[in-house]
Amino acid sequence: MRRRLSSLFLSGTMLLSVLVGFTSSSSAADPVVMSGNPIITSMFTADPSAHVWSDGRIYVYASHDIFPSRGSDLMDKYHVFSSDNMVDWVDEGEILRASQVSWGRPEGGFMWAPDAAYKNGTYYFFFPHPSDTNWNNSWKIGVATSTKPDADFTVQGYIGGLPGTNMIDPSVFRDDDGSYYLYAGGGAVSYGVKLGADMMSISGTIKQFTELQDYHEAPWVFKKGSLYYMMYADGNPGANRLRYATSSNPLGPWTNRGIVLDPVANSETTHGSIVEYKGSWYLFYHNAKVSSNGTLRSTNVDKLTFNADGTIQKVIQTTDGVPNVGPPSQATEVKYYDLINNNYSQYTQKTDYAMTASNVTIGGGATRSGANIENMHIQGSYIQLTGINGGTGGKALLTVQYATPDNGVAFKADASGDTTGDGYYVPLPSTGGWGNYTGQAKRLVNLNVGTNNVIKLNGGTGGANVSKVSVSLIPTTGQETTYPVTGSNVTVGGGATKSSTSIENMHISGAYFQVTGVNGGVGGQAQVTVIYGSADSQATFGIVAGSNTYSLTLPGTGGWSTYTGSVSRLVTLGAGTNNTIKFTGGMGGANVTKVIVKLNP
Incomplete structure (x- = not known):
């Protein structure tokens, strides 16, 4: 246990060049x-x-x-x-x-x-x-x-x-x-x-x-x-x-x-x-x-x-x-x-935030000078970004573009997904001058699902001028998830029934089934595919996703148990894993075995 009891602050140069990945x-x-x-x-x-x-x-x-x-x-x-x-x-x-x-x-x-x-x-x-x-x-x-x-x-x-x-x-x-x-x-x-x-x-x-x-x-x-x-x-x-x-x-x-x-x-x-x-x-x-x-x-x-x-x-x-x-x-x-x-190559879905952006606020003594934010050396100074997209939640890469002639500078980053409340230590090694904006300080932080995240950079430990902040996610493009209709997140109603392998009786007026907990990634378009069998010449399902309604046509497959049918439709999903997709029947019959969701196809 340490015995030095006086208030101490960061000093010295960060030890950043001694390790080689092994x-x-x-x-x-x-x-x-x-x-x-x-x-x-x-x-x-x-x-x-x-x-x-x-x-x-x-x-x-x-x-x-x-x-x-x-x-x-x-x-x-x-x-x-x-x-x-x-x-x-x-x-x-x-x-x-x-x-x-x-x-x-x-x-x-x-x-x-x-x-x-x-x-x-x-x-x-x-x-x-x-x-x-x-x-x-x-x-x-x-x-x-x-x-x-x-x-x-x-x-x-x-x-x-x-x-x-x-x-x-x-x-x-x-x-x-x-x-x-x-x-x-x-x-x-x-x-x-x-x-x-x-x-x-x-x-x-x-x-x-x-x-x-x-x-x-x-x-x-x-x-x-x-x-x-x-x-x-x-x-x-x-x-x-x-x-x-x-x-x-x-x-x-x-x-x-x-x-x-x-x-x-x-x-x-x-x-x-x-x-x-x-x-x-x-x-x-x-x-x-x-x-x-x-x-x-x-x-x-x-x-x-x-x-x-x-x-x-x-x-x-x-x-x-x-x-x-x-x-x-x-x-x-x-x-x-x-x-x-800086082994962050998978974090390729990048969003840059200029320090003049409307979602960037400052306080505690921090000031704007043109496109940059200065005076982050002041105790209590901060830069705050709101409306940050955390996608499906979890790790995101925070990058701070900065300039400083000082050694031992560091920011404390607070992020919405930090359950410990401890914040994240972001060291900013010297770039050689206040106008030399070559510094890129990177730190993985935790964000919540969706687009309501807040990231706050707290100063007071040495000075650095900031020109840009970036937040990068692992892209979900092409990510595909299969939802068997026998799963616990699939419910039926209006006369539709579950068998051991499929959902049936979707021909009944008012029949429906819905899939909850659907992952929408960072939000946007997703391809929804229904795997089914039908003895009818054609059936039609309605699809409700969020506030939008879509129509899906299902040609016959030659039999109720001939599960060779596969039809797809683009829909819009919200960010995160709380999406619900509802399928409504009443216009012809089709027995459904699974639903597949492919993000940002």
Whole structure:
């Protein structure tokens, strides 16, 4: 956990040229994909605590550096991240914030390095938090519980009987006999104690570990074989390192063994966890590679190797990260390779917004100068774009065209689809001058379905003049979706009936069926195709899509079960997945088996 407490702002040049995308393959059937480092890119995270639970996933509980940075005091809103292959990471969402801690510091903030444990069907989340405005002398270790590893945590209270000073960075270890131990401490003081059966009280005497070499903060205890390991951050001035010690007992005494991790990029602090997953050992840690600011840190992971005598080889920090240990999986985190290499080639449906456009407003001190917007260095300045098309929702590519002679400039982007409320960090490296509009800052943001999205660029962290903003989507042109009429999103009425394979009795006056939840992509024309069989010479359906009505002629196929008929009609759909298409009968019969919708044909 960091100890620098003054308000800090971005400085230095962004580290944007060190990585080269890496994907290799051991065979066509067994591709090897690297995670890249950092592994968490949607927000700034530090102090990663990694655990493997019985569902087979690996979970990371991390602290949260909020941008724009205000130092350690602003840290809040814990998130959980998980993976089943070490490469594809999912942000499971926020699980706890300071305002939910009834006994906590009235001003909030100070939600520092956490940890988690599991016992008898309950997940325990341990977090340090002050209980008084005088934060430095009122630290407590809070406990929240849930029946889930990644949601629905409720604060139960805090662990009594602990010192109020330096009681930060809790770490909980489960021994082979089912006993649990709590470790904590900062400011060069380290403690350990056995937890009571309720996981919220202590059992026995608190042990202070005075034998640890240059202990500073961030304890982490694990066991391999019969040996207990204590990892911690040392006090190396300006560039802490991760050291470790070993013992034959979970409460020491400890034998110092050396350094696990050298100082990390652009951050004075270091903090990590060690865990085994699917046969390999890993070290999770943070650095400030993305921001070049030690108060805006990001979670990384690299492999850890033991020597035959149980000692640990120093971990080599990499930009490649670690290889996958399973097939491709769900992911919400964008790999850092893609962030810095601008691998956004699929986002080709682009809309440009001039800064003089009617849907662009400014405020907070930002000003227009001709076609450009200036004075974005002012605290509170902003540029806001309304009526943004998010298509079917999800990821969209935001591009800011800008000029700046400064280093360390960044905008915070807010977007309608951001469910975390954290915003997006948009770095703007120097272009060499206020009039040199060669800068293109790119960031994936989340948008909602449809055309009512808002994107807001917040300034106040260095200056940059903006000439244009672009929003790009993955095009849906040619995307085809089949809707079987037996699906749950297809309903009938007016005498029409569903059989096991088709909709029948559409010859009855007033008969209809409708398909709901139809994807209209970004909106516009779509080709609707009906697959059917008919013994009549000809039938006619009406089609209702939105406020428009269309007619569809269905020639006979020679039999009610001869499903060779296929007729199509262009209709107009709205953006997103909430479209309904209604087919009305009463003018000849046809049995329908499926409806196919092809977007923007």
